[in-house]
Amino acid sequence: KAGVTQTPRYLIKTRGQQVTLSCSPISGHRSVSWYQQTPGQGLQFLFEYFSETQRNKGNFPGRFSGRQFSNSRSEMNVSTLELGDSALYLCASSSKLDRGRRETQYFGPGTRLLVL
Amino acid sequence: DQQVKQNSPSLSVQEGRISILNCDYTNSMFDYFLWYKKYPAEGPTFLISISSIKDKNEDGRFTVFLNKSAKHLSLHIVPSQPGDSAVYFCAASVMNRDDKIIFGKGTRLHILP
Numbered sequence: 191k192a193g194v195t196q197t198p199r200y201l202i203k204t205r206g207q208q209v210t211l212s213c214s215p216i217s218g219h220r221s222v223s224w225y226q227q228t229p230g231q232g233l234q235f236l237f238e239y240f241s242e243t244q245r246n247k248g249n250f251p252g253r254f255s256g257r258q259f260s261n262s263r264s265e266m267n268v269s270t271l272e273l274g275d276s277a278l279y280l281c282a283s284s285s286k287l288d289r290g291r292r293e294t295q296y297f298g299p300g301t302r303l304l305v306l
Numbered sequence: 307d308q309q310v311k312q313n314s315p316s317l318s319v320q321e322g323r324i325s326i327l328n329c330d331y332t333n334s335m336f337d338y339f340l341w342y343k344k345y346p347a348e349g350p351t352f353l354i355s356i357s358s359i360k361d362k363n364e365d366g367r368f369t370v371f372l373n374k375s376a377k378h379l380s381l382h383i384v385p386s387q388p389g390d391s392a393v394y395f396c397a398a399s400v401m402n403r404d405d406k407i408i409f410g411k412g413t414r415l416h417i418l419p
Contacts, residue, residue, distance in 0.1 A: 223407075231411065232312075232395065232409055232411030233350070233395060233409035233412075235406050235408065235409075246406050248406065280349050282349070294352045295352065295407070296352070297350045297351065298349050299348055299349050300349055
């Protein structure tokens with residue numbers, strides 16, 4: 191079974207631009223979560239999507255948004271990029287169906303975004 | 307406010323000895339805890355978890371201990387091997403609530419030859 195894939199792997203943008211990152215979950219997984227990893231803050235939860243609906247949201251500004259398609263693939267968008275948005279963006283999928291059920295999250299390799 | 311804290315940014319351990327990685331949490335509602343391991347240029351991989359109804363969970367060389375009264379958990383790796391050199395993330399969540407997984411900042415483990 192193929193793992194979680196993320197594209198692109200590396201990206202360089204300038205301040206003020208916008209960016210869209212893509213995540214393809216493991217086949218059959220309907221839950222997709224996004225995280226931001228920075229050296230100072232570790233892994234921070236951005237949002238979770240399940241069946242095309244945002245189910246959870248972290249404490250990030252509205253410039254960060256996402257969506258999920260009917261095939262469970264998800265995209266994350268960051269508008270008006272700031273220098274501080276430079277980070278590794280990780281996507282994770284799980285087969286979790288209901289709240290409270292413990293299903294392992296499987297992470298993709300991440301997209302490393304550099305904002306200049 | 308950091309709800310999950312890993313106070314040691316890095317740890318060096320001799321190969322063959324025990325590695326102990328610590329994690330503290332502040333939210334008493336957390337009832338499920340996980341450890342993830344991350345190599346450079348790869349996403350984190352799930353290592354081991356523990357529910358709050360237990361105080362110990364073992365899987366091969368990895369054991370996680372939970373002390374609810376102290377709001378503390380630890381991951382023991384015995385014996386430590388070179389391939390264990392990685393960043394280890396502690397994480398916690400609340401079942402039947404928003405299910406968000408809160409991660410610590412990670413501890414970089416170096417296994418010395």
